[in-house]
Amino acid sequence: MADTGRDLRVEGLTKRFGDFLAVDDLTLTVPQGSFFALLGPSGCGKTTTLRMVAGLDDPTAGRVLIGDEDVTYLRPYKRPVNTVFQSYALFPHLTIFENVAFGLRRRGVKDYKQKTLDMIDLVQLGPYAARKPAQLSGGQQQRVALGRALINEPAVLLLDEPLGALDLKLRRQMQIELKRIQTEIAVTFVHVTHDQEEAMTMADTIAVMNHGVIEQMGAPGDLYENPETTFVANFLGQSNLIRVDVIDTVDQDVVVDCYGQKVGVVASRSHAGGRNAWLGVRPEKVFAEAAGADHRVGSNILTGGRVTDVSFVGVSTQYLVAMPWGQELMVFEQNTGQRPLFRNGDQLDITWSPAHAFLLDADQDARAGVMTPEDDE
Amino acid sequence: MTAGSTTPPAPVGAVVDGGTARRRGWGWLLLVPGMLWLAVFFVFPTIQLFVTSLYDPSGSYEQGYAMTWHFANYLDAVKDTWNLFARSFAYAGIATVVCLLLGYPLAYAIAFKAGAWKYFMLVLVIAPFFTSFLLRTLSWRTILSDQGPVTDFFQTVGVLPDDGRLLATPVAVIAGLIYNFMPFMTLPLYASLDKVDYRLVEAAGDLYSSPFTGFRKVTFPLSLPGVVSGTLLTFIPACGDYINAELLGTPKQYMVGNRIQAAFLTEHNYPLAASLSLILMLVVVLMVVLYVRRAGTEDLI
Ligand SMILES: Nc1ncnc2c1ncn2[C@@H]1O[C@H](COP(=O)(O)OP(=O)(O)OP(=O)(O)O)[C@@H](O)[C@H]1O
Ligand SMILES: [Mg+2]
Numbered sequence: 023m024a025d026t027g028r029d030l031r032v033e034g035l036t037k038r039f040g041d042f043l044a045v046d047d048l049t050l051t052v053p054q055g056s057f058f059a060l061l062g063p064s065g066c067g068k069t070t071t072l073r074m075v076a077g078l079d080d081p082t083a084g085r086v087l088i089g090d091e092d093v094t095y096l097r098p099y100k101r102p103v104n105t106v107f108q109s110y111a112l113f114p115h116l117t118i119f120e121n122v123a124f125g126l127r128r129r130g131v132k133d134y135k136q137k138t139l140d141m142i143d144l145v146q147l148g149p150y151a152a153r154k155p156a157q158l159s160g161g162q163q164q165r166v167a168l169g170r171a172l173i174n175e176p177a178v179l180l181l182d183e184p185l186g187a188l189d190l191k192l193r194r195q196m197q198i199e200l201k202r203i204q205t206e207i208a209v210t211f212v213h214v215t216h217d218q219e220e221a222m223t224m225a226d227t228i229a230v231m232n233h234g235v236i237e238q239m240g241a242p243g244d245l246y247e248n249p250e251t252t253f254v255a256n257f258l259g260q261s262n263l264i265r266v267d268v269i270d271t272v273d274q275d276v277v278v279d280c281y282g283q284k285v286g287v288v289a290s291r292s293h294a295g296g297r298n299a300w301l302g303v304r305p306e307k308v309f310a311e312a313a314g315a316d317h318r319v320g321s322n323i324l325t326g327g328r329v330t331d332v333s334f335v336g337v338s339t340q341y342l343v344a345m346p347w348g349q350e351l352m353v354f355e356q357n358t359g360q361r362p363l364f365r366n367g368d369q370l371d372i373t374w375s376p377a378h379a380f381l382l383d384a385d386q387d388a389r390a391g392v393m394t395p396e397d398d399e
Numbered sequence: 400m401t402a403g404s405t406t407p408p409a410p411v412g413a414v415v416d417g418g419t420a421r422r423r424g425w426g427w428l429l430l431v432p433g434m435l436w437l438a439v440f441f442v443f444p445t446i447q448l449f450v451t452s453l454y455d456p457s458g459s460y461e462q463g464y465a466m467t468w469h470f471a472n473y474l475d476a477v478k479d480t481w482n483l484f485a486r487s488f489a490y491a492g493i494a495t496v497v498c499l500l501l502g503y504p505l506a507y508a509i510a511f512k513a514g515a516w517k518y519f520m521l522v523l524v525i526a527p528f529f530t531s532f533l534l535r536t537l538s539w540r541t542i543l544s545d546q547g548p549v550t551d552f553f554q555t556v557g558v559l560p561d562d563g564r565l566l567a568t569p570v571a572v573i574a575g576l577i578y579n580f581m582p583f584m585t586l587p588l589y590a591s592l593d594k595v596d597y598r599l600v601e602a603a604g605d606l607y608s609s610p611f612t613g614f615r616k617v618t619f620p621l622s623l624p625g626v627v628s629g630t631l632l633t634f635i636p637a638c639g640d641y642i643n644a645e646l647l648g649t650p651k652q653y654m655v656g657n658r659i660q661a662a663f664l665t666e667h668n669y670p671l672a673a674s675l676s677l678i679l680m681l682v683v684v685l686m687v688v689l690y691v692r693r694a695g696t697e698d699l700i
Contacts, residue, residue, distance in 0.1 A: 107598065113617060115620045124608075
């Protein structure tokens with residue numbers, strides 16, 4: 023299985039439902055054996071993309087290739103692809119054992135019994151092998167769905183929110199288990215989720231999808247540290263986005279004017295074109311200092327802040343700081359015991375390194391991808 | 400979430416049990432109308448039928464019958480009419496099988512392929528009920544008549560000899576049964592096929608099943624309740640039918656129903672009619688029980 027040349031490639035994949043463009047000209051390559059996460063909010067086209075890869079929907083345009091083989095119009099049962107469905111789609115008339123054995127038996131695998139039992143053990147459903155799906159809890163059903171697909175050791179395994187129904191503890195456990203299985207059998211996983219933490223802990227590569235297009239693709243760290251769009255900046259973690267004017271580029275730094283104060287951004291982290299831009303910086307990259315205190319050299323400084331809210335969350339203290347132009351910025355301070363603590367109403371300055379900020383296109387919506395409380399699980 | 404899963408479930412279960420217990424107290428009231436109906440229109444007539452079947456057969460309509468516990472009525476009935484029973488079950492069996500073979504693809508097409516035409520096609524299935532059963536069966540006499548186009552066609556292609564006929568043959572009677580009971584087969588089949596979650600069929604495809612294997616392993620097993628109820632709704636009434644044999648056949652094609660009808664309404668031989676009815680009922684119930692058991696406990700495939 024370790025040989026190369028079974029990469030999943032998707033080229034210009036497009037799907038229209040009537041007038042509605044569900045997936046728009048999607049192009050990506052998933053290297054064989056890698057763990058790829060497709061991350062995006064509800065309705066952005068994740069399931070539709072998977073269905074086209076699985077062969078359950080025909081694309082309006084574009085191609086799907088596994089290795090060099092064009093499988094765009096190959097019937098689903100002829101593809102080396104298996105799916106863990108968002109709705110589980112377990113066969114209600116078959117036992118757990120029969121559900122898990124289904125794929126092996128259709129392919130006429132001789133020793134399917136032992137393999138099935140091993141897989142049932144792997145997903146920790148041993149005592150339930152003789153039950154019907156309706157007699158299992160939601161989380162148990164999801165594990166059956168997982169086992170039923172995994173047992174076939176396909177070239178590509180598609181997972182459509184496979185952990186969505188599990189409680190937090192089981193979910194973490196299954197994340198580790200999934201990752202372990204994936205490393206062990208070296209199968210390409212395409213894992214759909216709208217849980218950014220899940221995507222970041224598990225995936226080698228994340229593609230952030232929104233309204234049918236991929237906003238940005240890359241390693242979790244790169245995506246988080248250097249987002250290219252406001253949507254990614256807000257959807258992966260949280261960001262402070264400040265309206266700025268671009269003034270000049272000095273050496274490797276772009277200098278911007280932030281409501282009268284000058285700050286710098288490393289040029290490679292600038293994704294803005296015009297005169298205006300969004301200056302972004304993650305809350306945990308920002309330090310709070312008492313107003314007028316000695317600031318570290320080389321740091322960006324914004325003065326004139328006032329604390330409007332303090333929440334102590336154990337590992338960190340989270341401040342809301344009102345700036346002179348009226349915007350409230352988030353500042354997360356680690357509770358190292360080395361840093362000063364502030365109270366509501368305290369005057370302070372905030373600082374961060376130019377290497378931690380990023381510049382985004384001013385035309386984008388600063389609130390794109392912001393999690394509202396009801397989205398959050 | 401984590402805390403919730405570690406709480407012992409016992410108290411939750413207790414509350415739920417309490418709820419069901421309270422509900423059980425009133426639930427039986429819902430059964431009352433149905434039970435009354437059954438008592439008046441089923442239990443009482445059946446007892447009456449049983450009593451009648453044991454009357455002295457030497458009595459008559461004019462002089463009345465004496466209750467003599469004459470169990471020999473049953474023996475006499477079977478002796479005279481066993482061939483009618485055999486014919487009834489054979490005709491009904493063939494009709495049921497043909498109904499299933501015709502009805503299944505039809506129901507499947509309506510459930511999965513008809514799209515916007517679904518409800519229109521369902522109306523077409525039910526449409527025959529808009530006119531009288533008798534009229535429709537009578538019109539089959541025209542369809543199958545010796546000079547009719549159907550007979551002509553079969554004579555031309557050589558399936559029938561030139562003087563062969565369709566009317567007044569077993570073919571006509573069975574065709575009538577098939578036609579008349581087709582909706583009773585199609586509707587339950589449609590109801591259970593329509594409930595089959597198409598995503599399961601997709602999942603079967605994803606797991607290396609060709610469309611045919613997917614049908615065999617997923618769609619068909621899930622539609623079994625419809626197959627069972629459809630065959631029962633067709634077979635049971637077809638066994639007791641007499642109109643089709645009466646209108647499309649000759650005495651040579653008569654079924655048990657014709658004999659019962661004659662005994663009750665023409666000969667006024669009530670004991671014979673009653674014992675025939677009860678035998679028919681008993682045999683059918685026995686067959687149904689065996690069938691349902693088999694269909695219920697085994698996979699049939
Ligand atoms: N068969 C269909 N006909 C019309 N529109 C559809 C169809 N299937 C999906 N859509 C639309 O396409 C869009 C993408 O749907 P999709 O199921 O791919 O979303 P998703 O990213 O998987 O969302 P979720 O996280 O909620 O599962 C949605 O707006 C949906 O309404
Ligand atoms: Mg989805």
